[in-house]
Amino acid sequence: MLPELDVGDWLYYEDMGAYTLSMATIFNGLDATAIKYHCLEELCGDETSTIVILIEMNVLLTFLSKRAFTEQILKQYFGKLDTVNTMKKRLTDRCVVDLHPERRSTHEIIQNVVSEKQRKGDDDRFVVCDVGDIIQKFQHWVTLMPRIKLFYAVKCNTDEALLQVLSDMGASFDCASKKEIEAVLNLGVSPTRIVYAHPCKPVSSLNFAKSRDVSLMTFDNVNELQKVKETYPSARLLLRLLPEKEFNARLEFSGRYGCSSTEVRYILQTAKDLELNIFGVSFHVGSDIQDPRAYVSILQQSRSVFDIARRMGFNMNILDIGGGFPGEQNTFERFKEITEVINKTLLDLFLPEDNVEIIAEPGRYIAASAFTVVASIMSKRCYQSSADGDVNGQDSAQLKRNVATYFLNDSVFGNFMYGRLYMPGSVIHIPKVVKVRVLFS
Ligand SMILES: Cc1ncc(COP(=O)(O)O)c(C=O)c1O
Structure with missing residues (x-):
């Protein structure tokens, strides 16, 4: 009161x-x-x-x-x-x-x-x-999930000091637009530390990404592949997946972006025909996920897409597990529980000798x-x-x-x-x- x-x-x-x-x-x-x-x-x-x-x-x-x-x-x-x-x-x-x-x-x-x-x-x-709170969050991340490289989701908060501190600590960045890419590059961040993580991009932004060597990007449909073929054929593409099972998140995204399992082969074949490079898979479970099993389910889905794509000859070596981690005060225990579930599932599904680089895009956290x-x-x-x-x-x-x-x-x-x-x-x-x-x- x-x-x-x-x-x-x-x-x-x-x-x-x-x-x-x-x-x-x-x-x-x-x-x-x-x-x-x-x-x-x-x-x-x-x-x-x-x-x-x-x-x-x-x-x-x-x-x-x-x-x-x-x-x-x-x-x-x-x-x-x-x-x-x-x-x-x-x-x-x-x-x-x-x-x-x-x-x-x-x-x-x-x-x-x-x-x-x-x-x-x-x-x-x-x-x-x-x-200091931002610095400590980053420290906790590196300590609890040393295998997963942090690409901060810039859309969550574009504050300059926040971006500067993260850049200084060695974080990488998830950018959803040309402006976000510009802001991060202006900090002196190398383009190799950026994932352009919007599955649907304007051609002008693709051209911009190409001009700045921001080559890692997500997509989820064949029309996007056509655009990439015409503007940036050497881009390194991550296929964004639609989570098959729904778990309660504060903000759901599942219906909006990501391809379903039934579309995967057709999209990969189109990429093959266009001689484009699919390097891995990405997903986003929704913001502030309440149930850590959401990651288990979509990681299993990702594993099977890796297997299909490798059989088709793609050099699959990046797994982007998106965001969804809690970040408010008193959520550390829940965060820890999620990291334990993810670490264990990764050990089961993506062995270290598999040489898959694992990245994540936390914003709220x-x-x-x-x-x-x-x-x-x-x-x-x-x-x-x-x-x-x-x-x-x-x-x-x-x-x-x-x-x-x-x-x-x-x-x-x-x-x-x-x-x-x-x-x-x-x-x-x-x-x-x-x-x-x-x-x-
Ligand atoms: C593709 C993608 N990655 C990461 C995030 C960040 O999510 P969160 O703040 O839940 O970590 C978002 C948020 O909308 C997103 O759309």
Whole structure:
């Protein structure tokens, strides 16, 4: 339950990093929300605690604390280790980051920002981003699924600092459009670290991908193959599969993209006739999958497509397991359970000696918990509820209650668009409160 609030109080909504900022519109003249970045200093390293790694294309990547990772895992994941540098510098060059030597709660950070804004007479909404949370998510991924290379799904949250940090840590990227590819390449990321993961692409974007050597891409139908033949015949193609069995996900995709098992042979034969290169398979189980068995089922499907394609002579060596992992606070146990199921299933179906590179496209997992939306109460309307009728012997006069409607300076056309588009009627989160009176008393 919320306490009674006043105009000028602030509410904050946690776990707002996934599909929020990137979906916000400019309806009603809304501005882009200012983002306050903060990070526990030791997480983004210093000269002595940072490992910098050099991977293909001479791209320098800064990395994290030696305490958290062994060099062995880093080598396995990225390649050769090289000179020392800091992620901190690159990050702070890009945006203002409040680096704190000791852990600070989101509440405390927000209280500080709010009191600063109050002093300036500024009541604009803002977003707080905990960069350290992103870093730790990446660390957990590498530790729990060292065999699966992380291609962050850019559509989930396109924040520049988020992309920079991921790039510095050696992540790769799932881009769904020309603009997303441009944004990632502008960070200095090698095109070999991008999968163009939209199965249906405009010809102009295919031409663009070709001009930038972004060759790995997904597709799910023969018309797409014709386009690729005409624009980018050397592209490395991943056939996106439609999951045969449905498992409950917060956001279902199964009907929209992916070819069914009955279409596989025909599509592969068309690719063969067109002399195109199918390198592997991709799928996406839907966002925030609730049941880890979803991965078992589609991995079995993938295995049989690998076998069919290899028998047809394709050099199948990439398996893209898409996204779907939970990323909100308190979902770590569920995430861990999913990783255990995936690791075990991969060991059964794709033996390491099979030399299949396994990649994934998590979005929500990386972004959700790092961002908190903070809005202020710009107006309040008080009235008596108009409950009618006689309930349990009480007359309507007794049922009338004092009610307050609060008006925030954010909206479903701003950072709350995701809830409106995909989960009509659902409540996003119970917000937490920063009372201005308490701050200034
Ligand atoms: C092809 C593809 N991959 C990955 C993702 C990221 O999904 P999630 O945020 O659930 O990890 C999406 C989300 O829409 C997607 O469409």
